[in-house]
Amino acid sequence: MQQFGTDAMKLIEALAVIQRPFPEHAAPFRAFLACGFTPLHLQTFLTAALRERLAMMRVEISTGLFGDLPGNIERLPIAECDALVAVMEWQDLDPRLGIRNLGGWRVADLPDIIHSAERMLARVEKAICHVANSLPVYVSLPTLPLPPLFTTPGRQASLHELRLRQAVGASAVSLAAHPRIRALNAQRLDEISPACSRLDVQSELLSGFPYQLNHASAMAELFAALVRDATPKKGLITDLDDTLWAGILGEDGVDGISWHLDRQSHLHGLYQQFLASLASAGVLTAVASKNDPALVEQAFEREDLLIGKQSLYPIDAHWGPKSESVRRVLKTWNVAPDAVVFVDDSPMELAEVQAAFPEIECLVFPKNDYPSFWQLLRRLRDVFGKSAISEEDSLRLDSIRAAHTLRYASNGEGSSLDSFLRDAQAAVAVNFGKDKNDRRAFELINKTNQFNLNGKRLTEAAWAAYLDDPGSFLMTVNYEDKYGALGKIAVLLGRIDDGAAAIDYWVMSCRAFSRRIEHHSLRWLFDNFHLQEIRFEYRPTGRNKPVQDFFANIVSAPLPANLRITRMEFFEKCPPLFHNTKVKAAVNG
Amino acid sequence: MDNFEERLVHCFSSVFPGLSEGQIRDASVDSLPEWNSLAAVTLVALIQEEFGVQVSLADLPNLVSFSAVQNYVRHNHVAS
Numbered sequence: 081m082q083q084f085g086t087d088a089m090k091l092i093e094a095l096a097v098i099q100r101p102f103p104e105h106a107a108p109f110r111a112f113l114a115c116g117f118t119p120l121h122l123q124t125f126l127t128a129a130l131r132e133r134l135a136m137m138r139v140e141i142s143t144g145l146f147g148d149l150p151g152n153i154e155r156l157p158i159a160e161c162d163a164l165v166a167v168m169e170w171q172d173l174d175p176r177l178g179i180r181n182l183g184g185w186r187v188a189d190l191p192d193i194i195h196s197a198e199r200m201l202a203r204v205e206k207a208i209c210h211v212a213n214s215l216p217v218y219v220s221l222p223t224l225p226l227p228p229l230f231t232t233p234g235r236q237a238s239l240h241e242l243r244l245r246q247a248v249g250a251s252a253v254s255l256a257a258h259p260r261i262r263a264l265n266a267q268r269l270d271e272i273s274p275a276c277s278r279l280d281v282q283s284e285l286l287s288g289f290p291y292q293l294n295h296a297s298a299m300a301e302l303f304a305a306l307v308r309d310a311t312p313k314k315g316l317i318t319d320l321d322d323t324l325w326a327g328i329l330g331e332d333g334v335d336g337i338s339w340h341l342d343r344q345s346h347l348h349g350l351y352q353q354f355l356a357s358l359a360s361a362g363v364l365t366a367v368a369s370k371n372d373p374a375l376v377e378q379a380f381e382r383e384d385l386l387i388g389k390q391s392l393y394p395i396d397a398h399w400g401p402k403s404e405s406v407r408r409v410l411k412t413w414n415v416a417p418d419a420v421v422f423v424d425d426s427p428m429e430l431a432e433v434q435a436a437f438p439e440i441e442c443l444v445f446p447k448n449d450y451p452s453f454w455q456l457l458r459r460l461r462d463v464f465g466k467s468a469i470s471e472e473d474s475l476r477l478d479s480i481r482a483a484h485t486l487r488y489a490s491n492g493e494g495s496s497l498d499s500f501l502r503d504a505q506a507a508v509a510v511n512f513g514k515d516k517n518d519r520r521a522f523e524l525i526n527k528t529n530q531f532n533l534n535g536k537r538l539t540e541a542a543w544a545a546y547l548d549d550p551g552s553f554l555m556t557v558n559y560e561d562k563y564g565a566l567g568k569i570a571v572l573l574g575r576i577d578d579g580a581a582a583i584d585y586w587v588m589s590c591r592a593f594s595r596r597i598e599h600h601s602l603r604w605l606f607d608n609f610h611l612q613e614i615r616f617e618y619r620p621t622g623r624n625k626p627v628q629d630f631f632a633n634i635v636s637a638p639l640p641a642n643l644r645i646t647r648m649e650f651f652e653k654c655p656p657l658f659h660n661t662k663v664k665a666a667v668n669g
Numbered sequence: 670m671d672n673f674e675e676r677l678v679h680c681f682s683s684v685f686p687g688l689s690e691g692q693i694r695d696a697s698v699d700s701l702p703e704w705n706s707l708a709a710v711t712l713v714a715l716i717q718e719e720f721g722v723q724v725s726l727a728d729l730p731n732l733v734s735f736s737a738v739q740n741y742v743r744h745n746h747v748a749s
Binding site (some may be wrong): 090091095096120121124282283286287289293570653 | 679680683684686707710711714715717718719725726727
């Protein structure tokens, strides 16, 4: 049920993986491994780790010249690659920082070594940023120990060494700020590959490969995980008693529950603080508790809670099975079970929920086990972590509350959807700028399942190439009404040619359902470009029923794969739309 | 074939995946064009990983056949 660590792959296992045949018709994934040393086993491990994660792709890794990291990056044939993996070591910054060159370690040499390292860092940084404008880049800063060239004893950090590390740190900050560069986390590498077991002096001197096998394996594993980032989970459902707080609310009372050092219940305070952090980053958080709802309401009035009830929605407290609560929470959120984590201190409750929802990740809250608690937080950060937080992340919970209000209002007695929408003061903003760094649009295409034209995903390189095509367009839609802003909730990618549009990708967040935004998007395209017809690369998937229903209301079933909707068909079936429209950018700007 | 030999053959077949067990036993630098320096370094790394033997790269020039490797590992391997 819980897996917090990964075992390093052995070389013999890596060779077995890369010798497996590729699936038929596998699309290529071409990565360039840029390093200044002989790539040798790192290339083997990286190929194997990527093949494990990209099982349906033909993984190909090419490499450059020995001893020329910056040149390898500068000469990179960008059009022939899908990603760059750049591995920087000290000797790439100045050969005297390695052990294969005998350029001198005298005291008088040190200022020049630092100066040349700083210049080389600037060159490498510039080359990487240039590539990142076209390709995703994954980069590691030096991982090997510095040789003993400084004059202080090893236990004392020398000023020169600190200056080198400062320069590398500053460069890492610049690189990681680029939206398409991901830096390998040195802290995670430290955990799985101890610093004292990384350098293989013999191998470096005799074959030019400086890594011990375990270190090469660990580096490859982390890089592959960066390249093939798992889709972050969307929501966390937590128990209350002995989980969000210490104590049993029904027995200890509102004042008896605790989460503080003086009551030896500080872990629960840390957990609350952590959940508040997740919620602030857009993770949905809810409660499933066997409790008296009135008492729970009172408990959430306590002002010293580190996560307020406004961050937890819904709070589902009753005496029935927890799986009932989970079912209600999933329905309110409108997310699939595999996007959710459930945390409870009771193995029995976890088992009950797991039996009802095998796809949910169920994690035990280890209330008196401090090391396991630390592992729990690490695991949660890994499954919910994302590269960047968007404006939509901060709106998510509010928009779900608003959607709940909308559903309630539109289903109410005597109320029709038309009159409800007319009163909603809805505003739609259409953005027609082709911004390759629009992470939200890229993310929506790659995680939306329900309102998804065909289920197709895009790699970062394919996304950039699509937008580079002068004939393509990217249309994004933002929405807000009097119940709150939903942010950017729809993305269309396609081409317009001779009075017709061809849509290759169309996704809309499930939070935006029942507002006729999909109708509004098509009407805007028909009107703005005077289109007579829109063609859709439609494909039914196991999960895109909302798209199927939308089309079935306009054209007769069965829906063909190359679906066409004429202007007349659309406007005949289009229901009344009440949105105000703003266009936010020039066409194909 | 004992467990030791089985593991050694497995190491060789990982580096030279096209060879049968019999061909591996007869393999040598002279008879096998694929046995280049890259293959030799990979083979040594595999043997170190599999048997815990520290192979000096300086000994590489002597490890020119399956039987030479077998003798080397037998002499330096402390059974685990």
